Amino acid sequence: MTFQTRRRISMSVKYVMIILWSALVLFPIYEMVSTSLKLPVDAFKLPPDWIFWPTLVNYREVLFESNFLRFFTNSVLVAVISTTVSVGFGAFAAYSLARWNFGGKKTAIAGILLLRMIPEVILAVPVFTMFNRIGFIDSGRTGLILVYIALNLPFNIWVLRTFIMELPYELEESAIIDGCTDVRVFTSIVLPLIGPGLAVASIFTFRIAWNEFILSLVLTNRFTRTLPVAVSLFLTDTGTEWGKITAIATVIALPAFIFTFAAAKSIIMGLTAGAVKG
C-alpha cells in the first residue's frame, strides 16, 4: 500500500466518523426544533414528514396563552444582572489574587477551587431556609440573583486571574509610578486588556444563570419563576403538549446556539481552563 492510498483511507475513515458522530449529536436537537415547528397532528406522525412547512403556531400559543413573557423577562433579568455583577466582582478579586501577596492567599485560592466543585443541589436546603427567613423568596428575584453571582464567582476569579497573570506587569508599574490609584490602574489598564477573559467568564456565567433549574425551582414562586422551571412544570402538568414544550425548550436553547456559533473558541478555552495547561 502506498503512502498516498493509506492517507486517503485514513482521511475517509475520519470523515465517516465525523458525519456519523455529528448526526448523533445533532439529531436530538433537530427533533426538538422540528417538533416545535410542526402542528401537533403532524408532530407524532410515523413515518415522520422529514420535509414539512414550518409553522409558528406553537410559539404563538406559548406567547399568548401562558405567562411565558413574564418568565422570559425573569430569566433575562436574572441572567444579565448576575452575569454583570459576578464577572465584575470576579475581576476585582482576580486582580487581587494575581498581583499581591498577602496572608491567607494560598487558603483563598484552594477555597476558590473547592467552592467551584459544589453542586447546586447542596445549597438547596440551607439557602432556601435562609432566604425564607429573610423574606427573599416572596420579595422577588434578589435571592436567586445573589446565588448565581456566588456560584459563578469561583470560576470567574480563576479564569480572569490566569488572564491577568499573563499581562506584563511593567504597564501597571509605570502607571503606579505616575501616581495612578490601584483602582484606576485596574479599570483603565487591566480591564481593557483582559477582554477575551471577560468574554469567557460572561459566557459561562450567563450559561449557568440562564440554564440553572434546581435552585430556581426552590427559590422562586409563580411570579418570579425562570424559563427552565416554567417549561419543566409544563412537562408534568400537560404531558402531551409536546409542541408547546419543545417551543419553550427551543427558546431556552437559543442563547446556547448563538454562543456556540459565535464564540466556540472562547467556550473551549473556558472548558479546558484548569484541566489542560493553556
Add this chain to the structure above:
Amino acid sequence: MRKSSVPGRKNSAYLFLAPAASILLLVLMVPIFNTLRLSFFEWTMRALTEPPTFVGFRNFRELFGSANFQESIRVTITFSLSVVAIELLLGTVLALLLEGEFKGMRLFRTLFVLPIMIAPVVVGIMWRFMYHPSYGKINYFLGFIGLGPYGWLSNPDLALRSVIIADIWQWTPFVFLLVLAGLQGVPKDVMEAATVDGTNYFQTLLYIKLPFISAVLGITAVLRLIDSFRSLVVIYNMTGGGPGVSTEIMSIHLFKTAFTSQRLGLASAVAVILLLLIAVFASVFIRNSLKEERR
C-alpha cells in the same frame, strides 16, 4: 508580583477581594456550614418557624438503615462510574482518531460544543421525547431492524441505562475537547523523532501520546465524576428518579428528602455525605492545580 511591602503604597489586596469574598462567605460558605450543622438536627418543612431539634447522629443512622438510600448509593455508583468510563473511552478514541487539522475540523469542534451549552432541563426534555414509547424516534428506528418497542424510561431495568445514554450524549464532547487540547501539547519534535525511528501508530500511541495525556485524562475523570452528581436535573426531567427509585441518584434522593418528604435535617445528612465524596475527589484536582501554581 507586587509586594504588600512596597514603601509608601497602601495594600489594596483586601479591598479588591472584599466584594467577592463577602458574597462567597454569605451565600456559599455560611449555607455549607449550616448544612453540616443541620445534619445533626431534626427539622421539617412544615415546622419551619420552630427551632430544629438536636438529634446527634440519628439522621446518619437512619440513612444507612434505609433501603432507599442504599439503593440510591448503588444507583449513583452505577451511574457515575458508567458515564465516566464510557465518556472517557469514547472521547479519547475519537480525539485520537480525529486529531490534527483538516478541512471541516473547526465546524466539527463547534458542533460538539452544543450539547455542553444546552440547558440540562432542555436535554432532559429532548431525550424524554426521543425515548417516548409511541412517538419517540428511537423506537421508530429500532422498529426497522425488528426491535422493540421498548419502554425506555418506564421499564425499571432499562431506565438507568437510558439516562446514562443521555449523559453520554451530552458529555462525551467535553472529554473529546479536553483530550484534543491535551494532544495538541505533545511536542512536535518528539513525534518527529519517533517517525524517523520508524515507530508504528500503536507504538507512538502507547509510548508517547497516552503517557503524555495521562494527566489530562486523570483530571477529566475527576471533573466528570464530580459533575456527574449534577446530572440530577437531566434525570429529574426525564424520569423524576423513577420508575420506583431505579434512576434516583444521590442528588435526587437529597432533593426529594428535602422537598417531597420535607425532612430538612435528614436531607442535610445526605448533603454531608455528598460533600465528603466531592471533597475526596476535589482534593485530587486542587492538589494538581496548586502544583501548577508553584511552577
